[in-house]
Amino acid sequence: MRVLVVGGGGREHALCWALARSSRVDRLFAAPGNAGTADLAEPVPTPATEVDALAGFAHERAIDLTVVGPEAPLVDGLADAFDARGLAVFGPDRAAARLEGSKAWARKLCDDHGIPAPRSREFTDLAPALAFLDEVGGPPFVVKADGLAAGKGVTVAEDRTAAEAALRACLVDRQFGDAGDTVLVEEYLEGREVSAVALCDGETVVPLALAQDHKRVWDADRGPNTGGMGAYSPLAWVGDAKESQIVDGILQRTARALAAEGVRYRGVIYAGLMLTAEGPKVLEYNCRFGDPETQVVLPRLRSDLAEALLACVEGDLGQHPVEWSPDACVGVVLASRGYPGPYPTGMPIEGLDKAAATAGLPVFHSGTAVRDGRVVTAGGRVLTVSALGPTVQDARDRAYEACSLIEFDGLHFRRDIAERTP
Numbered sequence: 098m099r100v101l102v103v104g105g106g107g108r109e110h111a112l113c114w115a116l117a118r119s120s121r122v123d124r125l126f127a128a129p130g131n132a133g134t135a136d137l138a139e140p141v142p143t144p145a146t147e148v149d150a151l152a153g154f155a156h157e158r159a160i161d162l163t164v165v166g167p168e169a170p171l172v173d174g175l176a177d178a179f180d181a182r183g184l185a186v187f188g189p190d191r192a193a194a195r196l197e198g199s200k201a202w203a204r205k206l207c208d209d210h211g212i213p214a215p216r217s218r219e220f221t222d223l224a225p226a227l228a229f230l231d232e233v234g235g236p237p238f239v240v241k242a243d244g245l246a247a248g249k250g251v252t253v254a255e256d257r258t259a260a261e262a263a264l265r266a267c268l269v270d271r272q273f274g275d276a277g278d279t280v281l282v283e284e285y286l287e288g289r290e291v292s293a294v295a296l297c298d299g300e301t302v303v304p305l306a307l308a309q310d311h312k313r314v315w316d317a318d319r320g321p322n323t324g325g326m327g328a329y330s331p332l333a334w335v336g337d338a339k340e341s342q343i344v345d346g347i348l349q350r351t352a353r354a355l356a357a358e359g360v361r362y363r364g365v366i367y368a369g370l371m372l373t374a375e376g377p378k379v380l381e382y383n384c385r386f387g388d389p390e391t392q393v394v395l396p397r398l399r400s401d402l403a404e405a406l407l408a409c410v411e412g413d414l415g416q417h418p419v420e421w422s423p424d425a426c427v428g429v430v431l432a433s434r435g436y437p438g439p440y441p442t443g444m445p446i447e448g449l450d451k452a453a454a455t456a457g458l459p460v461f462h463s464g465t466a467v468r469d470g471r472v473v474t475a476g477g478r479v480l481t482v483s484a485l486g487p488t489v490q491d492a493r494d495r496a497y498e499a500c501s502l503i504e505f506d507g508l509h510f511r512r513d514i515a516e517r518t519p
Contacts, residue, residue, distance in 0.1 A: 104166025107463035108388035119403035133462030172198035197384040210354035217283035244276030298414040327514030393426040428483035434507030436477035456484040456499035
């Protein structure tokens with residue numbers, strides 16, 4: 098089977114690594130890939146946003162399955178373009194990708210179908226949004242750009258001044274462009290966050306292992322939100338009862354709600370949840386695998402990933418249950434100086450081979466490139482160093498030991514990933 102992975106980040110490197118281990122995969126391509134995927138997949142110099150060019154490549158090369166990593170091409174209709182050519186693609190079409198592409202649409206889905214979520218309201222004008230701050234409760238306040246903002250469109254404001262600034266940034270200053278033309282103001286929920294991901298073929302839902310992401314840039318959850326600074330799996334503290342609530346009350350109910358809306362959903366349903374005293378509630382949805390969660394979930398997968406993803410496309414997921422290793426996995430993101438703001442690129446990276454040998458897993462590349470035969474930084478989130486171990490603490494120790502072996506100018510990372518695991 099010939100497989101094309103679309104995207105060039107750490108999530109896509111982890112997908113390539115897992116797919117390359119499949120007995121079903123004969124040839125693997127990555128578009129555009131990165132310095133890490135080049136060891137596993139043939140690079141295709143086509144950006145993930147070039148939908149027509151990617152569909153043309155898949156047709157010409159007789160690709161049997163295309164796996165889409167990032168959200169933007171899905172929201173832009175990549176799956177529609179592939180479907181029109183009769184090409185098998187893992188990922189929802191444009192209508193289904195609204196689950197991530199419009200937070201307002203996703204919140205209405207929750208409200209209409211009884212999926213637990215925080216109280217919220219959408220706005221396109223500043224004055225009523227400011228007035229709603231008095232109704233929603235707080236501080237803190239939660240302000241969200243409606244559209245795609247690369248994981249940076251959510252502000253948890255500690256006081257009213259910060260909430261007003263976040264609203265002005267979206268609606269007046271247009272910091273997020275069209276993505277911020279509509280904003281949601283939501284009540285702040287107390288609890289612990291969980292990333293709950295499932296495969297869905299339109300009817301059957303198969304949950305993957307739970308993970309927890311660490312979104313703030315600095316230790317102790319300080320600083321602005323990022324695309325994710327590290328993650329770990331499993332979450333023993335969730336317990337079987339709460340996990341059943343997540344699967345039945347959130348993931349299964351979401352799949353049924355989408356079907357009831359006339360949406361055939363084939364791909365990943367990713368629910369970012371808050372475990373509150375009243376039970377799990379949906380903070381946000383994503384229509385693709387998470388990053389960095391994928392880098393700690395797939396190393397624990399014992400089943401054949403290619404078979405499971407193809408079953409989603411063919412509507413046969415119920416015949417392909419997945420199995421997991423009992424080992425834990427912890428991943429730490431190494432970022433460039435300045436991230437999530439402006440950052441330099443082109444910094445040579447040292448120690449990758451030593452780190453991989455110590456961790457026992459590849460160092461997953463996110464923002465990297467090769468220049469003059471050397472791997473250099475090419476993004477804000479540069480690498481994810483993941484490691485397996487019999488316990489979360491063992492995996493954590495191993496991951497941080499591997500992190501200590503990597504060097505590049507401006508490197509920074511959180512030192513408390515998976516620290517709080519009661």
